[in-house]
Amino acid sequence: MKISGAQIIIETLIEQGCDTVFGYPGGSVLNIYDELYKKRDRIHHILTAHEQGAAHAADGYARVSGKVGVVIATSGPGATNLVTGIANAYLDSTPMVAITGNVDSTLLGKDSFQEVDTTGITMPITKHNYIVKDVTELADVVREAFMIAKSGRPGPVLIDVPKDVQKQFCEYAPVPVCRPKEQKEPDEKAVREAVKIIEESKQPYIYCGGGVVISGAGREVEQLAERIDAPIGFSMMGLSAVPSENRYNLGMTGMHGRFASIKSNAEADLIIAVGVRFSDRATGNKAKYTQKARVVHIDIDPAEINKNINSCHSINADVKKTLCALLNKLEKQHHPEWMQKVEDMRITETSHFHTDGRLHPKDIVEKVMEYTDGNVVIATDVGQHQMWASQYCRQRKPRRFLTSGGLGTMGFGMGAAIGGCIGAGGVRTVLFTGDGSFGMNLNELATAVSNELPLVVIIFNNGVLGMVRQWQTSFYEKHYSETTLNRKTDFVKIADAFGAKGFRASDINSLDDALKKAFSEKTPTVIDVMIDMNERVLPMIPPGASFDNIIIE
Amino acid sequence: MFDKQFVLGVLVSNHAGVLSRISGLFSRRNYNIDSLNVGVTENPAFSRMTIIARGDDCVREQIVKQLEKLHDVKKVEILPPDETVLREHLLIKIKVKKQTRSEIVESVNIFRGKVVDFNMDSMTVEITGESAKLDAFIRFASEYGIIEMCRAGALAVNRGVTSLSGDEDRFE
Numbered sequence: 001m002k003i004s005g006a007q008i009i010i011e012t013l014i015e016q017g018c019d020t021v022f023g024y025p026g027g028s029v030l031n032i033y034d035e036l037y038k039k040r041d042r043i044h045h046i047l048t049a050h051e052q053g054a055a056h057a058a059d060g061y062a063r064v065s066g067k068v069g070v071v072i073a074t075s076g077p078g079a080t081n082l083v084t085g086i087a088n089a090y091l092d093s094t095p096m097v098a099i100t101g102n103v104d105s106t107l108l109g110k111d112s113f114q115e116v117d118t119t120g121i122t123m124p125i126t127k128h129n130y131i132v133k134d135v136t137e138l139a140d141v142v143r144e145a146f147m148i149a150k151s152g153r154p155g156p157v158l159i160d161v162p163k164d165v166q167k168q169f170c171e172y173a174p175v176p177v178c179r180p181k182e183q184k185e186p187d188e189k190a191v192r193e194a195v196k197i198i199e200e201s202k203q204p205y206i207y208c209g210g211g212v213v214i215s216g217a218g219r220e221v222e223q224l225a226e227r228i229d230a231p232i233g234f235s236m237m238g239l240s241a242v243p244s245e246n247r248y249n250l251g252m253t254g255m256h257g258r259f260a261s262i263k264s265n266a267e268a269d270l271i272i273a274v275g276v277r278f279s280d281r282a283t284g285n286k287a288k289y290t291q292k293a294r295v296v297h298i299d300i301d302p303a304e305i306n307k308n309i310n311s312c313h314s315i316n317a318d319v320k321k322t323l324c325a326l327l328n329k330l331e332k333q334h335h336p337e338w339m340q341k342v343e344d345m346r347i348t349e350t351s352h353f354h355t356d357g358r359l360h361p362k363d364i365v366e367k368v369m370e371y372t373d374g375n376v377v378i379a380t381d382v383g384q385h386q387m388w389a390s391q392y393c394r395q396r397k398p399r400r401f402l403t404s405g406g407l408g409t410m411g412f413g414m415g416a417a418i419g420g421c422i423g424a425g426g427v428r429t430v431l432f433t434g435d436g437s438f439g440m441n442l443n444e445l446a447t448a449v450s451n452e453l454p455l456v457v458i459i460f461n462n463g464v465l466g467m468v469r470q471w472q473t474s475f476y477e478k479h480y481s482e483t484t485l486n487r488k489t490d491f492v493k494i495a496d497a498f499g500a501k502g503f504r505a506s507d508i509n510s511l512d513d514a515l516k517k518a519f520s521e522k523t524p525t526v527i528d529v530m531i532d533m534n535e536r537v538l539p540m541i542p543p544g545a546s547f548d549n550i551i552i553e
Numbered sequence: 554m555f556d557k558q559f560v561l562g563v564l565v566s567n568h569a570g571v572l573s574r575i576s577g578l579f580s581r582r583n584y585n586i587d588s589l590n591v592g593v594t595e596n597p598a599f600s601r602m603t604i605i606a607r608g609d610d611c612v613r614e615q616i617v618k619q620l621e622k623l624h625d626v627k628k629v630e631i632l633p634p635d636e637t638v639l640r641e642h643l644l645i646k647i648k649v650k651k652q653t654r655s656e657i658v659e660s661v662n663i664f665r666g667k668v669v670d671f672n673m674d675s676m677t678v679e680i681t682g683e684s685a686k687l688d689a690f691i692r693f694a695s696e697y698g699i700i701e702m703c704r705a706g707a708l709a710v711n712r713g714v715t716s717l718s719g720d721e722d723r724f725e
Contacts (some may be wrong), residue, residue, distance in 0.1 A: 123574060124581045131570075148624060303618035306611065366585040 003194045005135045006031035006166040009099060010039050012142040015088040015174045018070050022046045022054040022431040026072035026074020027100030027114060031166040049443035051078050055085020056415025057127035060402050062094045064377060064423035068149050069096045075103055084409055086156045087125040091406025092237060093210060095154035097145050105133050105162040117162045127155035132215055135168040143178050153301040154214060178223035183318035190315045194296050197313055198330060203338040204230040205268035210237025211299060211319045212274015218242050218398045220323035231342045233261040235282050236390050240401040245393045254282035256387040256537050258523030259352060266547035273297045275319045278308035288546035298322045352552055357509050361388040361460060367511055368458055369394045369431060371519045377420040381413035381437030384466035387537040388434040399447060401439055411440030418444060421453045428454045435461045445498040448524040456518045457526040462533040470536050505528040555566045556607050560637060560709050562717045563602040563620060564628040567593055571625045582607060584616055588706030601710045628717050636712050642705040643680045648698035657697060665689050675700055
């Protein structure tokens with residue numbers, strides 16, 4: 001059967017199990033949108049307010065569902081607007097396929113209307129990308145793109161399709177869904193060596209990253225902690241892997257981690273690093289990081305081994321398979337002294353919390369959590385509120401905490417919350433954001449309203465760019481250069497204008513009231529929560545420093 | 554740690570954009586590259602690159618691993634210096650006078666070079682060899698005046714029957 005390139009794109013998307021796409025139409029993708037119109041019973045298209053929102057939504061959708069997120073945009077500005085979203089997915093290893101239209105292949109390179117070199121621009125931020133100039137290659141390119149996006153360490157793949165290729169006809173025959181390549185098995189000898197190192201350790205610490213969430217190995221991490229009697233600390237990307245109530249769970253480590261988590265990370269004699277890449281935000285001073293501890297590194301991506309931290313031993317394989325192999329061999333360990341030390345650190349941590357009756361960020365996060373159940377999707381933007389959410393959100397289910405880890409994209413939240421909500425089947429979704437971050441992509445409130453999503457947006461409103469201001473306070477002699485927003489924006493009215501409901505809260509009682517109302521709505525709501533502009537994220541380890549330099553007060 | 558020079562043999566898919574993927578990887582990951590040479594192989598589906606790069610042991614390990622992650626890269630190998638044939642190519646145009654002509658030709662012969670173009674005022678010489686030999690000839694030529702020169706990055710293959718693609722068995 002001969003069908004057009006545009007039809008091939010839609011048919012292969014359906015064939016690869018895609019039923020939801022995010023995007024924004026335009027001149028160079030008119031043919032694709034025409035086919036989407038004809039196939040609207042098979043593929044649900046979510047129209048966003050801006051292509052960046054669509055890319056973040058596809059990212060959030062993929063994070064929650066584990067499926068490949070698909071985003072479609074037109075040439076030129078459509079494609080460049082995707083760039084931040086693609087880079088975000090690349091740094092957080094989200095499987096994504098971005099499809100962009102381009103000008104006719106005869107017009108390529110002539111600075112035609114809405115023409116940019118999309119593949120050139122996105123080359124360093126994709127696992128792979130294509131420009132398809134021959135329609136007979138199109139179906140296989142889409143299939144291969146799905147394969148690459150899902151295989152090994154996931155990531156985004158972009159396919160650029162000139163408009164004339166979308167219009168050309170060729171033979172098409174459907175194939176079954178491409179299964180990703182079988183993930184790599186751990187080497188048996190390497191597993192035995194790791195078991196030996198773990199059994200020698202007196203003060204082991206499990207460092208759990210995003211790879212655990214992707215590999216679906218949260219349960220195995222819990223079993224490992226039980227088996228070897230060791231605390232678990234998390235990178236921000238790994239937070240949702242293990243429920244908060246697990247007694248070994250110390251929460252996030254790194255620059256703004258929880259005190260007990262950072263301290264036990266620093267005092268461990270062995271760090272079992274699982275699906276992490278030792279970001280500078282997580283390790284601080286790299287020389288000091290491994291001064292006391294040996295590192296056993298488990299990761300699917302061979303290039304992560306010895307990239308940022310030299311490990312004494314590594315296993316390059318799938319995290320889940322490796323943990324299962326380790327659990328098969330590891331004897332039960334007991335570390336009562338070490339676990340007592342960890343317990344004492346937790347008690348010290350509790351003494352750092354304020355109890356002065358003012359509305360502190362921790363109280364806000366905990367109050368919101370009271371209104372949520374285990375099914376909730378939580379998204380964050382980037383900045384102070386993100387750290388507070390990472391520190392204090394109760395984690396209940398893997399893949400339900402969406403945050404921009406590697407790229408640190410302000411404006412990620414609205415798109416991610418929309419995509420996450422849809423990816424989880426329209427469940428209650430909470431977005432923690434700041435007045436700065438929300439200002440970047442609040443236009444997507446329109447998308448949430450059109451799609452009647454049960455989204456509650458919590459704005460930590462301090463009138464400043466809090467995280468940057470905090471650095472200016474600590475390291476730039478309180479020169480508050482361009483971080484005081486001085487805006488007159490009324491977020492309650494904004495919500496109203498977009499067709500959502502808005503509330504304001506300035507103390508714990510008004511917050512409780514607002515939450516009660518917001519959580520009884522089935523459509524988007526916004527709660528503008530006023531907080532002090534001098535509120536800081538603590539603890540903090542200054543950039544490039546170690547636990548010795550921790551700032552507590 | 555010292556930055557050491559090393560030679561990479563890289564087998565890649567032979568299609569558009571591969572060169573910019575590879576060179577882009579070097580620039581975005583802040584790796585140093587001394588030279589890069591690319592050409593099609595006996596199998597038209599593949600091109601082979603010879604890359605001379607520089608870095609300590611960690612950087613070298615990372616370069617290989619990051620190259621291997623690229624979809625278009627089929628095989629990467631660090632070629633050990635003592636088991637590798639490595640050649641560079643130089644075209645150099647030298648100023649000549651009546652009095653200097655014969656001594657230049659004599660030197661070209663010593664360097665096993667070839668005179669490929671010649672007129673009253675200049676002589677273009679082609680020389681193949683390892684880097685140091687080419688450097689030596691360039692130093693020599695500069696005494697007479699270099700009008701222009703063009704130097705290609707190194708080409709390198711393993712000594713013996715082994716190959717980068719590893720399919721030498723097909724001849725048996």
